[in-house]
Amino acid sequence: MDKAALERRLSRVEGFADPSAAFEQYPTPADVAAHLVHLAGVQGDLAGRTVVDLGTGTGMLALGAACRRPARVLALDRDPAALARARENESRVDPSTHVSWLLADAARAPLRPSPAETTVLMNPPFGAQSGNEHADRAFLATASEVASISYSLHNSGSRAFVEAFADDEGGEVTHAFRVELALARQFDHQTSERAAIDAEAFRIRWE
Numbered sequence: 001m002d003k004a005a006l007e008r009r010l011s012r013v014e015g016f017a018d019p020s021a022a023f024e025q026y027p028t029p030a031d032v033a034a035h036l037v038h039l040a041g042v043q044g045d046l047a048g049r050t051v052v053d054l055g056t057g058t059g060m061l062a063l064g065a066a067c068r069r070p071a072r073v074l075a076l077d078r079d080p081a082a083l084a085r086a087r088e089n090e091s092r093v094d095p096s097t098h099v100s101w102l103l104a105d106a107a108r109a110p111l112r113p114s115p116a117e118t119t120v121l122m123n124p125p126f127g128a129q130s131g132n133e134h135a136d137r138a139f140l141a142t143a144s145e146v147a148s149i150s151y152s153l154h155n156s157g158s159r160a161f162v163e164a165f166a167d168d169e170g171g172e173v174t175h176a177f178r179v180e181l182a183l184a185r186q187f188d189h190q191t192s193e194r195a196a197i198d199a200e201a202f203r204i205r206w207e
Contacts, residue, residue, distance in 0.1 A: 001067055002038075003035065004034075006038065006067055007033075007034035009067060010030035010034055010063065010093065012089070012092040013027075013058055013060050013063065013089045015058055016057065016058060016081075017085055018081065027058055028060040028181075030060070031182075032179050032180075032181060032201075033060045033064045034064060035179070036061065036064070036121060036151050037061070037064035037065055037067075037121070039203070040065070040119060040121065040149075040151055043149075045151075046065055046068045046070045047068065047069055047070065048070065048071050048117075049070050049117050049119050050070065050072050050073075050117055050118045050119070051065040051066075051072070051074070051118075051120075052075075052109075052111065052120045052146060052147065053073070053120075053121050053122060054076055054106035054120060054122040054139050054142055055076065055077055055078075055139060056075035056076060056082070056101075057086070057123070058082060058085050058086050058089055059085070059087075059090060059101075060089075061122065062074075062075035062086070062099050062121070063090060063093045063095055064121075065119075066093075066096065066097040066098070066099050067093070067095045067097075068096075069096050071117075072097065072100065073097055073098070074099075074111065075099050075100065075101050076105075076106050077101075077102075077103070077104075078103065078104065078105045078106070083103060086101055106122070106124070106138075107138035107139065108142075109142050111146050113147075115145070115147055115206070118146055118147040118149075119147055119150070120149070120150035120152070121150075122139055122150070122151070122152045123152070123153045124136040124138075124140075124152060124153070125139075126154065126199075136158075137165065140162070140166075140169075140204075143204070143206070144166075144169040148205065149204070149205055150204045150206065151201065151203050151204075153199050153200070153201050154202065155199060155200070156178070156197075156199055156200055157200075158200055159176055159202075162176075162200075163176075166204045166206075170206065170207040171204050173204050174203050174204070174205050176202050176203075177201055178200055178201075179200065179201050180196050180197070180198060181196070181199050
């Protein structure tokens with residue numbers, strides 16, 4: 001399945017039924033997810049490996065990876081309603097690999113995979129809400145513990161932070177690029193029906 005076909009498949013994913021601003025539940029757009037998954041496939045980071053989606057939300061990244069024949073896919077979220085929607089989305093996308101949906105906090109993930117054989121894909125909260133600053137740090141910490149490779153999305157301007165964090169944990173940012181998240185209005189505080197948010201994507205090799 002090429003990137004365009006994967007994006008079409010992922011366009012079937014339904015968004016949050018009742019998104020939480022406190023959890024920063026913004027959907028990952030299908031085109032961004034397809035691009036991230038395609039890059040992971042080209043790099044040899046999916047086939048035959050365990051893929052973990054930390055903070056899966058509606059399941060977009062987990063389902064994208066599951067279409068590329070990994071050994072298994074584990075998807076975690078602490079919101080039962082989000083996991084229920086993700087399970088519904090699995091039937092819509094019909095990936096080649098089944099996804100195991102786990103109710104768990106990604107910052108304290110109860111996982112014991114073999115890091116050498118594990119890839120993390122994630123769109124963590126950016127920490128934009130008051131009291132939730134640097135929320136993505138905990139997700140990166142989990143990725144460094146459970147995986148040898150991770151792909152993640154972060155707020156624009158995060159490169160110095162991500163590179164410094166990776167370096168502190170013995171990792172290395174191998175790819176970094178800008179992405180645009182086209183998001184529809186979900187919350188009362190948003191003033192436009194649609195908005196384009198600048199973000200950055202990173203591939204990190206953890207040693």
